[in-house]
Amino acid sequence: MxxxxxxxxxxxxxxxxxxxxxxxxxxxxxxxxxxxxxxxxxxxxxxxxxxxxxxxxxxxxxxxxxxxxxxxxxxxxxxxxxxxxxxxxxxxxxxxxxxxxxxxxxxxxxxxxxxxxxxxxxxxxxxxxxxxxxxxxxxxxxxxxxxxxxxxxxxxxxxxxxxxxxxxxxxxxxxxxxxxxxxxxxxxxxxxxxxxxxxxxxxxxEVIGEIRRAPSRVARLLRGVTNIAATAITQPITTTTEVLDYANSLRRIVTPPASSGSPLLRERGLGRWFGTLEVGVPELKAGAKAAGGSLNDAYVAALLGGFRRYHDAFGQSVDSVPMGMPVSMRTGSDPSGGNRFAAVRFSGPISETDPAKRIRQVREIVLNLREEPALDALDLAAPVLARLPNQLLASWYLSQSTGLDLQASNVAGVPVPVYLAGAKIERMFPFGPAPGCAVMATLVSHVGICCIGINIDTAAVTKPALLMQCIQDSLDEIVALGTTAEGA
CATH class of the missing domain: 3.30.559.10 (Chloramphenicol acetyltransferase-like domain)
Structure with missing residues (x-):
């Protein structure tokens, strides 16, 4: 997101x-x-x-x-x-x-x-x-x-x-x-x-840094404990509710998506295939608005619609696919660079043939994910995970990521014309990493155009050009929603 x-x-x-x-x-x-x-x-x-x-x-x-x-x-x-x-x-x-x-x-x-x-x-x-x-x-x-x-x-x-x-x-x-x-x-x-x-x-x-950071960490911990204790004494019901809410949210965050991976996309390998798609920002927004969703909702719905078409081409019927989505945790005060995101996983609905209904399904899922109190769970667990032996850490992460058939990211881009050493930049296509998943799709907006880069594991997707055409057809279908609404 x-x-x-x-x-x-x-x-x-x-x-x-x-x-x-x-x-x-x-x-x-x-x-x-x-x-x-x-x-x-x-x-x-x-x-x-x-x-x-x-x-x-x-x-x-x-x-x-x-x-x-x-x-x-x-x-x-x-x-x-x-x-x-x-x-x-x-x-x-x-x-x-x-x-x-x-x-x-x-x-x-x-x-x-x-x-x-x-x-x-x-x-x-x-x-x-x-x-x-x-x-x-x-x-x-x-x-x-x-x-x-x-x-x-x-x-x-x-x-x-x-x-x-x-x-x-x-x-x-x-x-x-x-x-x-x-x-x-x-x-x-x-x-x-x-x-x-x-x-x-x-x-x-590292040793000196840890020593220097220790007092502030202890102070933050003590402040946190003091605040929790004070709240627990003055508002015991509220505190208990918050703890239970976080625990339930954590369970939802760490539990793998209910849908199992598609049999069609089961294999994983090192081969990669890059594909690009583009659609106007106003056109995609209009299609999203016609269905009561945002540009991001329409983008994810288009990807899922493309997955349905791809499965139909092979005579496969799948209700949903496990997918992941990074959620930006950046604030206006955060410095540039570094990594400030959380990762969420859910079952992406692909069986719905009506694009407007699919957009609304995606919107409901995304809005619920944004409200999860435990979005920072992976960041909190990072100190423990980083201390694991490399092989153990890699095996754990691979067990999580290979269960995903699709990951989708949407990054705000540059809205004004820019140049590189005298040459005008016409398009900027992003390709996010696909560590273990079948398909990684990333969208960056550039001067009114949604530039979509698709990073495909060729062991999972044996006909990548077909998948790209299926996603393009799904995008066209969503853009048509806006065209129809404007003509009504």
């Missing part, structure tokens, strides 16, 4: 460096540590976030290199690698790579003729499936030139431990400009000095 307020990037010359605190934490959170480590034991759990930008022309290469170099000054995390403490006793520490080289992370390639967007997208997919070199900062970028129509593609891959989807959008906008011309007078920072942090040094930082 997305933050409904789109991020409007400032002009590069107007960037307030004092307000840029993207990825300010020196140490990975417990949740990020889990994502970082468990893929060592299970390659299926690799979690890259991939952004694919379609440009109207090839950008100026020198300007692009300078823009990325500038961004690495403004956001030091771009220049940092993760250093594991000795024996993994603590969380990884972000440290400036003493051998940081823009040329290693930012590359360019020209496709041989003939070449179209599908050729470029296949190259993006290959980039996404390559594991990171964890001795270096975990990100890479590639400019793909040579498309027959003169366009170009810029793809950026970052590890999920660096940021979630919204943080990724915030980082990407640092490379964007509100104008095509260069901005020579934009503010800058001195790049952070190289560090030679060792595993022992990282362990020492």
């Amino acid at each position: 997305a933050d409904n307020n789109p991020f409007v990037p400032p002009s590069a010359v107007d960037v307030d460096l004092s307000a840029v605190a993207w990825g300010a934490n020196r140490t990975m959170s417990d949740f990020e540590t889990g994502m970082w480590r468990m893929e060592e034991a299970q390659p299926q759990l690799r979690s890259p976030i991939v952004a694919v930008e379609v440009l109207d022309q090839a950008p100026d290469w020198d300007r692009l290199r300078e823009a990325v170099e500038w961004a690495s000054h403004v956001v030091p995390r771009i220049r940092m690698r993760a250093v594991e403490p000795t024996l993994n006793l603590g969380n990884p520490v972000w440290s400036v790579d003493p051998e940081f080289d823009i040329g290693y992370h930012l590359r360019r390639v020209r496709l041989p003729a003939p070449a179209d967007f599908d050729h470029a997208l296949r190259m993006c997919r290959h980039l996404a499936t390559e594991p990171f070199d964890k001795a270096r900062p975990p990100w890479s970028a590639l400019l793909i030139e040579g498309l027959d129509d003169g366009r170009a593609v810029f793809v950026v891959k970052t590890h999920h431990s660096i940021t979630d989807g919204m943080g990724g959008i915030q980082m990407m906008t640092l490379l964007h400009s509100r104008r095509a011309d260069p901005t020579p007078d934009k503010p800058d920072r001195t790049p952070p000095p190289a560090e030679h942090l060792s595993s022992i040094g990282a362990f020492g930082e």
Whole structure:
């Protein structure tokens, strides 16, 4: 579920460096540590976030290199690698790579003729499936030139431990400009000095950090206990009710969806297939409004309708599929970067053939999920999970994620035209990680267009092009609801 307020990037010359605190934490959170480590034991759990930008022309290469170099000054995390403490006793520490080289992370390639967007997208997919070199900062970028129509593609891959989807959008906008011309007078920072942090040094930082954090943690704990005790004495019925409500919510959050996985999508593997869809924001909103739902409700309903069509094509009848959805926990006061989301799971209804009824079904489910008191359960459990042996943590997570046939994410995008080193960004397609699930769908709005990226496990979905056509047909059906309502 997305933050409904789109991020409007400032002009590069107007960037307030004092307000840029993207990825300010020196140490990975417990949740990020889990994502970082468990893929060592299970390659299926690799979690890259991939952004694919379609440009109207090839950008100026020198300007692009300078823009990325500038961004690495403004956001030091771009220049940092993760250093594991000795024996993994603590969380990884972000440290400036003493051998940081823009040329290693930012590359360019020209496709041989003939070449179209599908050729470029296949190259993006290959980039996404390559594991990171964890001795270096975990990100890479590639400019793909040579498309027959003169366009170009810029793809950026970052590890999920660096940021979630919204943080990724915030980082990407640092490379964007509100104008095509260069901005020579934009503010800058001195790049952070190289560090030679060792595993022992990282362990020492973790120990000192824990000592420094202990008093505030104890104080928060005591305040919490005091408040609970006071409430329990003065309002015993209210306290008991809240505890029971949280316990029931926790049970709903941790219990797997009632529906079992589709027999058609049972297999899991390492193969990936990228597909894209697009629909106008006004058109999708109109279809949603006609059924009494939001844009997000219509988007999820379209995915589920596409799943029904795909199953029908194989003669399979399935009432629902287990699915997951990230819920943004960001507030206006949260710094950029990092990971601030919770994950919910539920049974996604796919048997309903009426798109309006399906939208209303989704809306009821989503509204109930937003009100769950225990949405933060995974974050609370993260300190324990991060201390598990890698193999045990990976096995537990894989047992949870492989039970999902679909994950759907919706991230607010950029509502105004932006440029990358002189080239206009026409589309921005997001591809979220699919660690163990059959299909991961992500929507980002870009200048009035819903750009949808579909990350498909080809072991689960044996005919990905058919699934994409099924989802497109379902989107068209929902857009038709709005057209019909306007003509009535």
